[in-house]
Amino acid sequence: MHKYKIGLFGFGCVGQGLYEALEKNDRVNAEIVKIGVKTPGKERPLPAELFAYDPGEILENDDIDLVVELIDDADKAFSIVKEALKRKKPVVSANKKMVAENLAELIALQKRYETPLLYEGAVCGSIPVIKTLEDYYALEQVKEIKGIFNGSTNYILTKVIEENKSYDEALHAAQVNGFAETDPTLDVEGYDPKYKLGIVLQHTFGIYVHPNDIFNQGIQNITKSDIAFARERGLKIKLLAKATRQGNNISAFVAPHFVSKESPLYHVENEYNAVLVDGDFAAEQLLLGKGAGKLPTGLAVLSDVVSITRGYHYRPSELHNDLSFEPSTEEVYVSFESNETLDFNAFKHITEKYVGKKTGYVIGQIDIPALKNLLDENNANVIFTSGAKAETEIHKLAYSYEIG
């Protein structure tokens, strides 16, 4: 049986996880023969001859028949992946930004060169999201897919809401425990889950949407008042990525949501990720697990390697349909400082409005583009209420609310 020779790009956390997972495993018909890294001279735990500093050493090597791309830089990663596909070397990647930003072209390249690219590790670590969408949900009609796609923000929200920590304390704890990057922007502002959502859109509904066209609001503007509001109503705040089908329209966004205890996502805490799919055939299905980390993501990459050796490829472009991506109208809670002059006319319908001494909030229905404007022009925060099943739970304490 043919033993695949892997050229690995990147030897960071996940790269080392993959190496370790491969070492401990004799069911995989593949070995790492070369590792492409950036910095020569750095001390590494493996023999020097295994490392290469010029990508060409891997890409132009005819012995190497499988490329695993695990570097940080999305643009460099895209060059590597393109070149590998052109040379008919199958690729496994875990780079969510690279995949999300270039998926249309990547699908075309795979078709043109009849060479597969797999990227399970790019979406929610060890949770088999893409595989399940491809092998199960592509066979039926999905109504909605949503979930907690980012571990570090879920960890922060858990500490803030359950353990009464301040946002800064919680962020620091996430960084110390390795759940958040030194520069947490991509996580806390909701870009990381947005990349994943873009990939999920392609594999669920067969449409490509560039991340720039997807609305994202992170958790960085959540105030103490927002948390008190949630707590009083028995709700949690979760950063959800969500895509919904309504007729032939698909809407998708990343935003904090109030979530009531009836939702399976209410119980997903700390660094865990979860994906909830609702389809015509399978009904609600939840996949929950570690969304990041050396070994969980390493396992997802290893699983892709095995799938490549078994001739597996995605078929995301074969989901042919007449779906279009449209901004939706959502019910949201917008909180603001009382001295702000929020344009309430941006809302199509207002259910509830409160202005106190320092802070205020409004609950109502608004189009996503209008919401984006409102947030750009005001010192305000938004939490979507559609995650909370019973609307009454949101409203039950209305007008009895004041935070000093």
Place this chain on the structure above:
Amino acid sequence: MHKYKIGLFGFGCVGQGLYEALEKNDRVNAEIVKIGVKTPGKERPLPAELFAYDPGEILENDDIDLVVELIDDADKAFSIVKEALKRKKPVVSANKKMVAENLAELIALQKRYETPLLYEGAVCGSIPVIKTLEDYYALEQVKEIKGIFNGSTNYILTKVIEENKSYDEALHAAQVNGFAETDPTLDVEGYDPKYKLGIVLQHTFGIYVHPNDIFNQGIQNITKSDIAFARERGLKIKLLAKATRQGNNISAFVAPHFVSKESPLYHVENEYNAVLVDGDFAAEQLLLGKGAGKLPTGLAVLSDVVSITRGYHYRPSELHNDLSFEPSTEEVYVSFESNETLDFNAFKHITEKYVGKKTGYVIGQIDIPALKNLLDENNANVIFTSGAKAETEIHKLAYSYEIG
């Protein structure tokens, strides 16, 4: 591209679900050309020429290159599957009893005739259990796999514990809603989840254990006292199937468990199934969904059909290891009527013992074979306590307990 011609055996609930799912789908390169059924003359929703009453009409038909077996009778199903494999026709089945009882021989047949058999629909309906075990967990070391493998008993327990219904009312509601069979024995006595557990053992640890060798206790003997005991301690009772690795020993059983709210399984209610896998790489991962029903199971079968058309096959026998199946020692709660003379010497260690006017209970450690004896010889019920994380939660109300 070759279009697979399916010979389908059985046109009950799942068979009709598969037919419907295939009709609604143009991504599947397969069509049903013949349906083998038992009873001639019965009115059916499809043209008469589609049906065959002699299995030979399908098995001996060289045009048919994929057999889907969805009949009730496990022995007849085994004959059909054997014959199909011998004739090098790939098979998809959803018959848990047939697969569990004959898995060793089925693996050998697949090898000998180089023809695959897939059976995702046999284990927890629409939840991709076997696929995830094969494609992910076969690549690492699993420490434990457990879950709620039976929807009708989970539905009954939910009604009894959450809604205060009597066991008979709950069973009746399950039957009315189509979650339980007219003869509920296989479900309520824990045989159905045991078949699934046997299949899971093969795909998780690479060992074949006949269902007869796996201990199963169902929910039919749970008393009002047991429910009150759980409720007072904030615990739920869930019927769990569980397999654990300790060194090179594997233990496995099906039994009611006390489950505390820290466990993700605590929140799995009604007819839902859930599988919790704990591995060295991926850590805890939960898969939750509908474990039965026309369309959920139909989707699993359809997914297998697609996998066959893509050349996929399981590799359960390649998990080579030195594992052996051994009965374990477990901490259990055994309740009994006060006039019973329970042999307390069967326990290796007793933590707590209570005897009241009418009922009593003992909590202690016991070997599975000794437990089996105890239950055979006494009018007693057992609930495993290992599902409840904090032992103190079990014991905190000890000695303050009496049910009239």
